[in-house]
Amino acid sequence: MEFQILDDGHVTSAAGWRVATAACEIKYTGRDDLALLVSDLPCTSAAIFTTNKVKAAPVRYDLALMQRSAGILRGLVVNAGNANACTGPDGDAAASAMARAVESQLGLDADTVFVMSTGTIGVPMPVAKIVAGIERAAETLSPANGIAAARAIMTTDTRPKHLALRLTLPSGTPVTLGGMAKGAGMIHPNMATLLAIVTSDVAIAPNVLDAALRRAADLSFNSISIDGDTSTNDTLLLMCNGIAGNSPIDELESADGAAFLAALTQLCRSLAQEVVRDGEGATRFVTISVRGARSHADAKLAAMTIAKSPLVKTALHGADPNWGRVLCALGYSGAELDPERVVLHFGGMKVLEDGLPLSFDEAAASDILNLAEVAIDADLGLSSGEATVWTCDFSAEYVRINAEYRT
Numbered sequence: 001m002e003f004q005i006l007d008d009g010h011v012t013s014a015a016g017w018r019v020a021t022a023a024c025e026i027k028y029t030g031r032d033d034l035a036l037l038v039s040d041l042p043c044t045s046a047a048i049f050t051t052n053k054v055k056a057a058p059v060r061y062d063l064a065l066m067q068r069s070a071g072i073l074r075g076l077v078v079n080a081g082n083a084n085a086c087t088g089p090d091g092d093a094a095a096s097a098m099a100r101a102v103e104s105q106l107g108l109d110a111d112t113v114f115v116m117s118t119g120t121i122g123v124p125m126p127v128a129k130i131v132a133g134i135e136r137a138a139e140t141l142s143p144a145n146g147i148a149a150a151r152a153i154m155t156t157d158t159r160p161k162h163l164a165l166r167l168t169l170p171s172g173t174p175v176t177l178g179g180m181a182k183g184a185g186m187i188h189p190n191m192a193t194l195l196a197i198v199t200s201d202v203a204i205a206p207n208v209l210d211a212a213l214r215r216a217a218d219l220s221f222n223s224i225s226i227d228g229d230t231s232t233n234d235t236l237l238l239m240c241n242g243i244a245g246n247s248p249i250d251e252l253e254s255a256d257g258a259a260f261l262a263a264l265t266q267l268c269r270s271l272a273q274e275v276v277r278d279g280e281g282a283t284r285f286v287t288i289s290v291r292g293a294r295s296h297a298d299a300k301l302a303a304m305t306i307a308k309s310p311l312v313k314t315a316l317h318g319a320d321p322n323w324g325r326v327l328c329a330l331g332y333s334g335a336e337l338d339p340e341r342v343v344l345h346f347g348g349m350k351v352l353e354d355g356l357p358l359s360f361d362e363a364a365a366s367d368i369l370n371l372a373e374v375a376i377d378a379d380l381g382l383s384s385g386e387a388t389v390w391t392c393d394f395s396a397e398y399v400r401i402n403a404e405y406r407t
Helices: 057-069 088-106 127-137 143-152 206-218 255-277 296-307 310-317 323-332 362-369 396-403
Strands: 017-022 034-049 072-082 113-120 161-168 174-182 195-200 235-240 285-293 343-346 349-353 373-379 385-392
Touching (some): 017 127, 017 143, 034 057, 034 088, 034 127, 034 143, 057 113, 072 127, 072 235, 113 195, 113 235, 143 161, 143 174, 195 255, 206 235, 206 255, 255 285, 255 385, 296 323, 296 373, 296 385, 310 323, 323 349, 323 373, 343 362, 349 362
Parallel strands (some): 072 113, 195 235, 285 373
Antiparallel strands (some): 034 235, 161 174, 174 195, 285 385, 343 349, 343 373
């Protein structure tokens, strides 16, 4: 399937989408910290939320909203600087007030606006500031503000994360998908501390959309780890307004369904990888591939255990080809393993075969790891299960950022 990656594509690249931003001074000064996104038509929508039992007020609001609305939405309001988590009944009221303010300001039906928040946990939401920001943003909605919106939702991110791609469905209709994400720390399935919003102009049935989103998430946002922590606000939202005019996709296994899924997966994977590349204090983008596992689930378990090992990640930061740390992580991962069948490669250099170390050039191996892009490949030699995940190294800068996050 061929996709056209749009130059500077963003969350409003698809037809029928407008966005605006505002500076509310929730935590930051001198920058926008609120984004308002709206579709010209009602949208079929699907969402995936954090599995953390400690859920922020907007997550609780949105879980109930998706039930009340049957997944038919018109827009989204998202703020940075305050997570609205562990804020009690006042936090629940704040999340509801944000949605109601957008619906009132734009004349939308009740229960059609989704709410996202990100930032510091346990701080009361400055509702009056946010409502005033919503009122200002509502006056400047435009398809041209997509990149500004990606900037507005940043917290410890160093750069905005946005992308759009276009494809022609096998049935002949061109459709576009756009998206934005934020996240740089507390990143790990399921979901990860991130917010991600994907929009499209495709027409698609609700059950098909939900299935597509879950498949795409498994191969993207649920295949990354920065530090092994899953937070309270993690949310992935997909909204499709049908303006492209294609015959609604009602089977994921159809030609159009498969094409949409491939495009959605590509978009989500690219955004997820950008989150990893911008990991807090990260100096290396690391691809970990495991094959020869008993199943895909075992391969992913093994790969993710390597990805979240502090010892592996610190070794990568120091460009230390310490294969023992990788083999150790495989051993405690819970995946089925025969150590005598394991083969390991660092960046194409074989360092372990049949569970035994090979004689290799340590300096050359260190050079391979002393790059911005690093690969670790493990073959478990058991069957055909395989999986790929993405992570980054641990640096002193990661410690500094998180030691000083509140102060």
